[in-house]
Amino acid sequence: MDVVELTLPTRAIYQPGASSVEGLPTALQMFHNRPPIMLKPHWHAQVEVNFVVEGSVHYIMGDHDLTLNAGELCLFWGGQPHQLDDTSDDVLYAGAHLPLVHFFRLRLPTDIAGRLMKGAVLVTSATDEADRVNFARWYSWARHGSTAQAQHAVDELLLRIERVRFEPYRIVGECENGRESEASDQQSSRAVARICDFIAANFMQDIDSMDIAAAADLHPKYAMSVFKKSTGMTMNEYLTLLRLSYAQAHLLRDGASVLQVAMESGFGSLSAFNKAFRKIAGKSPSDFRREGRVFSAITPTSVEIRAD
Template sequence: MSKRAANVNHLGATPAHPEHDPSHPLVVFGDHQFCAGNLMDVRRMSGPHMHSQIELNFVLRGRMDYWFDGRQLTIDENRLCLFWGMIPHQVIDRAEGTQFVCLYIPMSVLLGFPSLSRFRNAVFRGAVIEAMVMQSWESEVFQRWRNELLSGDAELMEIVRSELTARVMRIEREGWRDLREQGDAIASLGQRDADWVVHVEKMLRFIGEGALDNISVEDVGKAAGLHPNYAMTLFRKAVGMTINQAIIRHRLDTAQSLLIATDLPITEVAYESGFGSLSTFYEAFQRRFKEKPVQYRRRLRPA
């Protein structure tokens, strides 16, 4: 939702994860740290939500079914998946007794390594990445990482940051698949100024927290301290889409969550999602989802 209705947290040094406000149908978190979910028992969620980190799910036992950006996906026992939390997602079902480890890493991890360009592009375009190579001891390692991130021990947390970053890089090296059968590649950025990652992260964060207001490409570039033309070039090469496309995508992600999780009239959904006019909303929504908002709501929320 927009700043009028969204829950955007700025939590300082305290790691943030979606369980901080489980009652809210759409949660957008402004925290960008490594952190872990408190709960291990998988629970059905009342509606889709969103958050700013990359989310990793390792299923210890059982099976969980996600609604993810309009599709239903299943993650089985001893499988590892990751996705960008800004794509609306919801646990809609699970086998009795299912448990998982849920970890969150900042988007800067994916932005910081040129070798991850194809992987990064897939994630930011809405892929659900599944690791193809798993080891027998991973269950113990993920539980240890969770416990150490929750411990508050600064030295242990720093070790986990390094190990978890390495695990993500191994996913790219050892093989992965997109459960949504997407993941177009983009060219690698190559060697660039050391602070380009900071600029792109600032732009992504600004879009994630401000797309539902009346922001422009100039505003996004200014938030990162960049000239608009350079901001547009850098953003497209790093993320695989234009700044305007990213803004519209976030607004549409919000709109589909509101259509599913609330009973707001379509007009209110449009304006709460950041669209300046109903006609612009209808045009953008039908271009992406190939149906009208009311049809989308009826299909996903049958009487």
């Protein structure tokens, strides 16, 4: 009797890495792939753009679920812990991770930024065949094209996102006070973009709100006020989120101690790092790393989603 050996298909599992969205919190990254599922929530300091080319994906977004089907495009704030926990077998999706410095330069409806920062998701079905073609081309140019092609891809992507304001869209998963978000005018958005520029370039350094305001050429009280109104976060909270995103990815690096990661990520002490990490992840950095290594050991496939 012949014995037939069967090879069972495996699902790719997502793990943060040094070159992933978490490890590069200030980079604009594009993706176009069959998404790996997440065994636990993650977070990052960019606004996420998802376009479902084929199939469907299911997200756990804080306290609500979201299913996106082929032809739907969404925007959400990645600083809210979220988990892509299921997909259809034929799924293909595309999109990008936008640092806040890019997001606050977009010409979107004035209330959108505040509502997304409070956990809402913008979803639109107003897409077409051109989106299928363009998202694939933008990813190809960003990953394999010249510098000029990569920049052109980014510019086209940002214009495509801005087109949302001319078409039907819906806001889902909005918290009770989400509609109370104050609209950001152009002057406020420019101020927030300058603040984000400086924080992105210096988040691993010993900086505070006074340094940030001075670098953005703003009065400290105005800088703190306009950033809070526009993002729902204080400048220090955003600074901490960038550091935590970076640390989340580097905790799984071989040979790096928790203390080393804390210092490299810009935290002044191990206790401050542990406190901040536990607040967003619900567990200590050591436990997070231990669980991550267990997942790596039991899953055969790990995928990073990024474009160089």
